[in-house]
Amino acid sequence: METLVYKKPECLKKDGKFTFCPGCGHGVVLRMIAELIDEFGIQGDTIAISSVGCSIFLEKFYDLDVAGASHGRSPSVATGIKRSLPGKFVFTYQGDGDALTIGLNETIHTASRGEKITTICINNTNFGMTGGQASATTLVGQVTKTTPTGRNPEYVGYPIHAAEMVAKCDGAAFVARVSICSPASIKKAKEILKKAFEMQIKGIGYSFVEVLATCPTNWGMSPVDSMKHIKDDIEKVHPTGIFKDITQTEAR
Amino acid sequence: MIKTSSKVLVKGNEAIAQAALNAGCKCYFGYPITPQSEIGEFMSRKMPELGRTFVPAESELASISMVIGAGTTGTKAMTSSSSCGIALMQEALSAMVCAEVPGVIISVMRGGPGLGNIAPAQGDYFQAVKGGGNGDYKVVVLAPATVQEAVNLTYRAFHLSMKYRTPVILLADGILGQMMEPVEFGEYPYEEIDTSAWALSGAKNRKPRFLVSLHMQEGEMEAITNRIFEKHDLIAKNETTYEAYQTEDADLIITAFGTVARVAKAAVKKAREKGMKAGLFRPVTLVPFPDEALHNAAKSAKMVLDIEMNKGQMLVDVRSAVFGAAPVEFYGRPAGGLITLEDIYGQIEKRLG
Amino acid sequence: MDTSIIISGYGGQGLLFAGSLLCHAAMIEGKQTTWIPSYGAEMRGGAANCSVHISDDEVSSPIVNMSDVVFALNQPSEDKFEKRVKPGGLFIVNSSMAKIERKRADIEYIFIPMNEIAAQKPEPVFINVMAVGAFIEKTGILKESSVKEALKSMMSGKKAHLLDANLASFDYGAEFIKDFARV
Structure with missing residues (x-):
C-alpha cells in the first residue's frame, strides 16, 4: 500500500525546477508560498511581483500571473496592481537587498499606507545574486565580498532591523520575522506566513514577513553549517517573532 | 475652472x-x-x-x-x-x-x-x-x-x-x-x-x-x-503627426515644438505681413518624428532655422531629417530664458530682411 | 486686435485674480484669451506678475515681453516694468505704493492712489479689482457688464459674501477715471 505524503504544489510549474544553489533557502520559502496558495485555493486570483536578485525568477517556477519591478520597487508595483484589482491576492517576493537596501523607502511607505498586500522578504544578509556583497542586514563582523575583513560598524555602519522597523509603521497589520533553519522553524514559518496571507485575504491590511534564509554559497558554508549560522548568529541580531498583529492587539 | x-x-x-x-x-x-x-x-x-x-x-x-x-x-x-x-x-x-x-x-x-x-x-x-x-x-x-x-x-x-x-x-x-x-x-x-x-x-x-x-x-x-x-x-x-504652416513657398522654415512653436507661428505671420516668406514646421509627435515630411518641406526652402528653449536638442533630429536638403541653423535660450515673438521675428528678419 | 496686459505687484495683492478676471470676462465676450502667472516664488509679499492676452483672433504668442498695458501695484513693479510698456501703451500705477514719476514721454501714465481711496470707503475695497475697473473705464477693451458677470461667477459659493465688495471696488476704479477725465 502506498501513502502519498509529499506532492508538488499545484501552482508550482509541473516541469519547473528551482535553479538555486544547493542549500539555498529560497526554494523552501517559494514552496511554502505555493502550498499556501493551494491551501487557500487562490491560484487563479493571485498576482505575484518579482523583484531584483535571486528572488527574480518567479515566472519560471510558478503557474501564476507575474509582474516584474525595478530594483526595490516591487511594493509600488504591487500597490498599482492591488489598487486596480482590489479583489486579487497580491504579494511581493523580495530579498534584503531589494526590500531593505535599495527599496527601504518603498517598503516603509507601502507599510505605512497600509496597502492590502503581502511582502515576503528573504533576508540572507547579503546580495546573493551579484555574488555576496554586504547588504543593509549584514551582521557586524560578517565577511562579505565588500566587507572583506568583516563588517566594521565604524566604517560601514550597522545592520538594519527590518521587521522591528516595519512594525513601527501605523499602517502595518501583521509583521513577523521567521527562520527556516530547522524542521520546527520551517513549520512555524509556514504558520506565520499563513497568518500573513489571511491578513490580505480577509481584507485586514498590510502584512510583512521577513524570512531568515540560508545562502551557503556566499557565506562559504555547508548547508548544515548555514542552518546553524542562522540559529547561532543571525537570530541573535535579527530575532524571530511576531512584532505586530493588529488582530491580537484588538482582541487584547 | x-x-x-x-x-x-x-x-x-x-x-x-x-x-x-x-x-x-x-x-x-x-x-x-x-x-x-x-x-x-x-x-x-x-x-x-x-x-x-x-x-x-x-x-x-x-x-x-x-x-x-x-x-x-x-x-x-x-x-x-x-x-x-x-x-x-x-x-x-x-x-x-x-x-x-x-x-x-x-x-x-x-x-x-x-x-x-x-x-x-x-x-x-x-x-x-x-x-x-x-x-x-x-x-x-x-x-x-x-x-x-x-x-x-x-x-x-x-x-x-x-x-x-x-x-x-x-x-x-x-x-x-x-x-x-x-x-x-x-x-x-x-x-x-x-x-x-x-x-x-x-x-x-x-x-x-x-x-x-x-x-x-x-x-x-x-x-x-x-x-x-x-x-x-x-x-x-x-x-506621426505635425503641423506645417505656410511651408510650401517658404524661403525660411522654422522648426519648433511646444510653446516656442506657438510663438514662432506669430512671428511667421508678422514676417509674412512684411513680405518675408517664412514658414513653420511643428512636430506634434516627437517620437515618432516626422522625418519624411520635414525633409520634403525643407527641399524647397533656402534655409531651416530650428528654435528651442534649450541649447539645441530637437536640432539633432531636425538635421537628421533635413539631411542636406537645406542648411540648418539654430537659435535657442536655455534654462528658463523665454523666447519672445520679438526674438523670433528678429531671427527671421536677420536672415530674410 | 490683440491686447497684452501685465499685472504686477506684491504676491497677496490679488494680481493673479485680476488677470483671470480679465480672462474670464474676455471669454464671456467670445474673445480669445490667455493668462500666464509668474509662478512658484510668488508667495505672499514677494514680487509677482501675470500676463494676459485679450484678442479677437487666436493668441499666437502667450508670452508677453513688451506689453500694451501694464499695471504696477507697488514700487518694485513700477521700476521693473516701466520699460516694458510698448510705445503708445498705458502704464497704470498704484501711487499709494509707488512714486509719481514719468521717465518716458512715449507712454501714457495713470497714477491712482489705490490704498488711500480704499481707506476712505466704508466697505473693504480690493485694489486689484479697483485697478481692473479703472482699466476697463479707460480703455473699453471689455464691457463693464462682462467683467461684472465674470465677478459674479468667480465670487460664488464660499466667496459669495465678497461679491458686493468686489463690485464696489470695480466701480471705485471706474469712478476715479471718470473724475480724472473731468479734471
Whole structure:
C-alpha cells in the first residue's frame, strides 16, 4: 500500500525546477508560498511581483500571473496592481537587498499606507545574486565580498532591523520575522506566513514577513553549517517573532 | 475652472488632469514638483469623488512603478512630474517598454541642468525623446503647443498607450502647465482597447502570464527588442503627426515644438505681413518624428532655422531629417530664458530682411 | 486686435485674480484669451506678475515681453516694468505704493492712489479689482457688464459674501477715471 505524503504544489510549474544553489533557502520559502496558495485555493486570483536578485525568477517556477519591478520597487508595483484589482491576492517576493537596501523607502511607505498586500522578504544578509556583497542586514563582523575583513560598524555602519522597523509603521497589520533553519522553524514559518496571507485575504491590511534564509554559497558554508549560522548568529541580531498583529492587539 | 457655454477657462495642468479623467484614467500616482503640482492636487480632489485611485507616492521612482503595476492589469494609469522627477523615472520607462506595459507620463519641463529653476524650458527633449534609461528602447512622445492641444493629446496619449502597450510621454513646458486659456473638452474620442488578451488578472482558466523585463535565455532579449522596434515602425507609419504652416513657398522654415512653436507661428505671420516668406514646421509627435515630411518641406526652402528653449536638442533630429536638403541653423535660450515673438521675428528678419 | 496686459505687484495683492478676471470676462465676450502667472516664488509679499492676452483672433504668442498695458501695484513693479510698456501703451500705477514719476514721454501714465481711496470707503475695497475697473473705464477693451458677470461667477459659493465688495471696488476704479477725465 502506498501513502502519498509529499506532492508538488499545484501552482508550482509541473516541469519547473528551482535553479538555486544547493542549500539555498529560497526554494523552501517559494514552496511554502505555493502550498499556501493551494491551501487557500487562490491560484487563479493571485498576482505575484518579482523583484531584483535571486528572488527574480518567479515566472519560471510558478503557474501564476507575474509582474516584474525595478530594483526595490516591487511594493509600488504591487500597490498599482492591488489598487486596480482590489479583489486579487497580491504579494511581493523580495530579498534584503531589494526590500531593505535599495527599496527601504518603498517598503516603509507601502507599510505605512497600509496597502492590502503581502511582502515576503528573504533576508540572507547579503546580495546573493551579484555574488555576496554586504547588504543593509549584514551582521557586524560578517565577511562579505565588500566587507572583506568583516563588517566594521565604524566604517560601514550597522545592520538594519527590518521587521522591528516595519512594525513601527501605523499602517502595518501583521509583521513577523521567521527562520527556516530547522524542521520546527520551517513549520512555524509556514504558520506565520499563513497568518500573513489571511491578513490580505480577509481584507485586514498590510502584512510583512521577513524570512531568515540560508545562502551557503556566499557565506562559504555547508548547508548544515548555514542552518546553524542562522540559529547561532543571525537570530541573535535579527530575532524571530511576531512584532505586530493588529488582530491580537484588538482582541487584547 | 470657470465655464461658459462650451468652453472652460482652465490652467494647462488642470486641463491635462481633467482630460485624463475624461479619458478614463483610473489611477493617478505622483509626487509634487513645480511647475506641475496642480495635476496631483486636482487628482487628489477628483479621484476619490469618482471612486478612482489617487496615491501620493513617496518618490517618482515609486509613482512610475505604481503606474507599471496598474498598467500590467490593463488599467489606465498616469503620473506627472517635471525634469528632475522624470529623470528618476528613466529606469522604469525602459522596463515598461521591455515588458510592454502601458502608462501615461506627463512631463512639464522646468529649467535645468541640476535642480535648475522652475522657469519654463525645453531642456528635456533628449530626456523624453532619446531617454535616459538603459538599452535600446523608445517611448512615444507628444508635444502640445496650446492648452487645447494638451487636452487633445492627453486623450491621444491614453489611446496610443493602450493601443500599442507602451509608455507615452506628454511633453509640455512650464508655460503650458501654468497658462490658462479657454478650452473645449468634448468627450474622449477614441474607442476602448480590449486588454483581455494580455493583462494580468490571476491565471484563472488560462495560462499564466508574466510581464517582466529580465530575459536571460540566449537570443530572447534580442528577439524582444526587435519586436519592440517593429512596433515602433508601425507607430511611425500610423501615428506621426505635425503641423506645417505656410511651408510650401517658404524661403525660411522654422522648426519648433511646444510653446516656442506657438510663438514662432506669430512671428511667421508678422514676417509674412512684411513680405518675408517664412514658414513653420511643428512636430506634434516627437517620437515618432516626422522625418519624411520635414525633409520634403525643407527641399524647397533656402534655409531651416530650428528654435528651442534649450541649447539645441530637437536640432539633432531636425538635421537628421533635413539631411542636406537645406542648411540648418539654430537659435535657442536655455534654462528658463523665454523666447519672445520679438526674438523670433528678429531671427527671421536677420536672415530674410 | 490683440491686447497684452501685465499685472504686477506684491504676491497677496490679488494680481493673479485680476488677470483671470480679465480672462474670464474676455471669454464671456467670445474673445480669445490667455493668462500666464509668474509662478512658484510668488508667495505672499514677494514680487509677482501675470500676463494676459485679450484678442479677437487666436493668441499666437502667450508670452508677453513688451506689453500694451501694464499695471504696477507697488514700487518694485513700477521700476521693473516701466520699460516694458510698448510705445503708445498705458502704464497704470498704484501711487499709494509707488512714486509719481514719468521717465518716458512715449507712454501714457495713470497714477491712482489705490490704498488711500480704499481707506476712505466704508466697505473693504480690493485694489486689484479697483485697478481692473479703472482699466476697463479707460480703455473699453471689455464691457463693464462682462467683467461684472465674470465677478459674479468667480465670487460664488464660499466667496459669495465678497461679491458686493468686489463690485464696489470695480466701480471705485471706474469712478476715479471718470473724475480724472473731468479734471
